[in-house]
Amino acid sequence: xxxxxxxxxxxxxxxxxxxxGHFSNTDAEILNTWLKKxxxxxxxxxxxxxxxxxxxxxxxxxSIDVQSAWxxxxxxxxxxxxxxxxxxxxxxxxxxxxxxxxxxxxxxYFISHSQNQKPEPxxxxxxxxxxxxxxxxxxxxxxxxxxxxxxxxYSNTFGNNNRHIELSGEAFFEVAKNEQxxxxxxxxxxxxxxLGTKFNVKAYKEEKTxxxxxxxxxxxxxxxxxxxxxxxxxxxxxxxxxxxxNQSMAIVGQLRSENEKDIATPGRPSLKIIQSVxxxxxxxxxxxxxxxxxxxxxxxxxxxxxxxxVNFIFxxxxxxxxxxxxxxxxxxLAQVLNAISYTAPIRYVIxxxxxxxxxxxxxxxxxxxxxxx
Amino acid sequence: xxxxxxxxxxxLKKGNPKSFELVFKTYYSRLxxxxxxxxxxxxxxxxxxxxxxxNFWNNREKLEIKTSLSGYLFRSVHNQCLxxxxxxxxxxxxxxxxNLYLIELKLRQPLSSDYPIGSLLAKEMENQIEEIIExxxxxxxxxxxxxxxxxxxxxxxxxxxxISENTVKVQIYRALKKIKEAIPFxxxxxxxxx
Numbered sequence: 178x179x180x181x182x183x184x185x186x187x188x189x190x191x192x193x194x195x196x197x198g199h200f201s202n203t204d205a206e207i208l209n210t211w212l213k214k215x216x217x218x219x220x221x222x223x224x225x226x227x228x229x230x231x232x233x234x235x236x237x238x239x240s241i242d243v244q245s246a247w248x249x250x251x252x253x254x255x256x257x258x259x260x261x262x263x264x265x266x267x268x269x270x271x272x273x274x275x276x277x278x279x280x281x282x283x284x285x286y287f288i289s290h291s292q293n294q295k296p297e298p299x300x301x302x303x304x305x306x307x308x309x310x311x312x313x314x315x316x317x318x319x320x321x322x323x324x325x326x327x328x329x330x331y332s333n334t335f336g337n338n339n340r341h342i343e344l345s346g347e348a349f350f351e352v353a354k355n356e357q358x359x360x361x362x363x364x365x366x367x368x369x370x371x372l373g374t375k376f377n378v379k380a381y382k383e384e385k386t387x388x389x390x391x392x393x394x395x396x397x398x399x400x401x402x403x404x405x406x407x408x409x410x411x412x413x414x415x416x417x418x419x420x421x422x423n424q425s426m427a428i429v430g431q432l433r434s435e436n437e438k439d440i441a442t443p444g445r446p447s448l449k450i451i452q453s454v455x456x457x458x459x460x461x462x463x464x465x466x467x468x469x470x471x472x473x474x475x476x477x478x479x480x481x482x483x484x485x486x487v488n489f490i491f492x493x494x495x496x497x498x499x500x501x502x503x504x505x506x507x508x509x510l511a512q513v514l515n516a517i518s519y520t521a522p523i524r525y526v527i528x529x530x531x532x533x534x535x536x537x538x539x540x541x542x543x544x545x546x547x548x549x550x
Numbered sequence: 551x552x553x554x555x556x557x558x559x560x561x562l563k564k565g566n567p568k569s570f571e572l573v574f575k576t577y578y579s580r581l582x583x584x585x586x587x588x589x590x591x592x593x594x595x596x597x598x599x600x601x602x603x604x605n606f607w608n609n610r611e612k613l614e615i616k617t618s619l620s621g622y623l624f625r626s627v628h629n630q631c632l633x634x635x636x637x638x639x640x641x642x643x644x645x646x647x648x649n650l651y652l653i654e655l656k657l658r659q660p661l662s663s664d665y666p667i668g669s670l671l672a673k674e675m676e677n678q679i680e681e682i683i684e685x686x687x688x689x690x691x692x693x694x695x696x697x698x699x700x701x702x703x704x705x706x707x708x709x710x711x712x713i714s715e716n717t718v719k720v721q722i723y724r725a726l727k728k729i730k731e732a733i734p735f736x737x738x739x740x741x742x743x744x
Contacts, residue, residue: 219661
């Protein structure tokens with residue numbers, strides 16, 4: 178777009194008039210002439226159109242009622258189809274799903290059962306809601322532990338002709354050996370392939386990084402979205418940290434001894450491999466014993482929010498900088514907060530689902546005095 | 551295409567209603583937003599997209615998707631929109647000539663033959679775009695939001711902010727340019743998908 182790309186003010190005006198729909202005969206002539214000048218001009222117009230459309234989504238989405246559109250479509254289909262019983266069965270399935278959602282403590286089972294038919298590929302979805310963790314044993318014998326606020330999806334043919342899982346959130350995988358069928362975990366940005374291993378993947382949508390930690394064996398990392406180095410294989414006790422970036426760009430795949438300088442140019446997604454990590458604190462979320470390894474209150478509060486389904490409000494951003502370490506054994510939220518307030522000059526108030534964190538003046542003085550000595 | 555996407559398409563072809571519901575609920579609003587750019591009326595846009603889904607389901611057995619599911623859906627709704635514009639054009643006695651010029655050009659989109667239409671909508675980029683908008687210079691941001699989110703005409707924005715209509719357009723162009731510059735690599739990556 179740098180080479181001989183020229184646009185005059187009047188041409189800009191015509192382009193904006195075109196996008197906004199207030200387009201005159203003169204505008205049309207000007208824009209058409211400009212478009213013919215250079216193929217780059219067409220590309221720019223297409224890109225602007227794309228941005229124009231996408232930027233109105235959030236607004237338009239508010240005015241759209243998807244459920245009632247869906248109901249309308251269903252009744253439209255009912256008129257169109259002879260196979261009415263099919264639709265009735267569907268409604269029954271919907272009812273089952275809703276009931277299981279209401280009853281759902283651990284995972285909700287999201288699958289429609291078709292009777293008297295050969296099994297068809299269908300999507301299974303397991304949800305571990307905020308405030309609870311769950312465990313799933315898959316068809317192939319593999320085990321999955323889901324942390325709070327995590328969803329996995331897979332086909333009901335899982336284990337027969339594929340072992341694909343889609344993950345949003347954090348899960349620990351203990352993969353049963355099967356060299357013929359690779360086990361893949363797809364997070365959107367990063368895809369982890371394993372044959373028979375134990376590994377942890379943390380890929381919460383709202384977090385800036387995707388972290389894969391390997392406890393046993395080897396896994397391969399791939400990406401559909403960005404270009405990673407070929408054959409990126411993680412070994413035991415290594416952790417790969419992929420930093421997402423909204424201005425997603427070419428990936429700097431970086432391995433161990435290679436040039437450190439190229440890692441993580443700010444603003445670009447990057448992948449960093451950390452060697453000889455202690456995996457226990459990373460995967461301890463699935464145990465009763467939860468190990469916290471010198472973590473700042475800011476990031477710890479995010480984990481506590483998911484684990485106990487609460488929201489943290491900090492009186493002062495500085496409080497997020499206090500670090501905390503220790504082992505917690507199936508404590509209640511109040512017990513955890515008590516433990517934290519012993520080591521940091523903070524006070525807390527729990528109000529329903531909200532936790533307020535404030536500075537404690539008296540303790541602050543004490544801490545200062547200790548430092549002075 | 552991911553493995554799950556292939557499975558989903560297979561199960562759609564076999565008539566699994568849950569898969570259909572999943573696809574509908576995932577893409578309905580996005581496809582309507584896309585169609586809205588052609589119809590300029592939300593109700594018409596919704597009708598077009600509903601019609602598409604009806605046909606999609608009724609012809610599911612013949613479904614052939616070679617690229618990606620989202621690419622297929624946007625391309626199909628795009629065609630539906632072009633058909634709509636063709637019908638509008640035939641009614642040209644009833645519509646103003648300015649609208650006709652707009653339709654003529656819209657019918658030619660995408661202007662570059664291999665442009666992946668609706669790619670930002672399909673890739674759920676709206677939050678990133680919103681963030682980029684929030685980081686625009688103040689006047690630029692305000693004008694762009696009034697134009698895109700409040701759907702105000704250039705004239706109304708100019709009056710409201712007591713500036714010239716020309717300034718409004720210049721600022722909107724600036725905003726689009728800045729957003730485009732902030733996401734060029736994403737588009738470069740998307741190109742290889744469709």
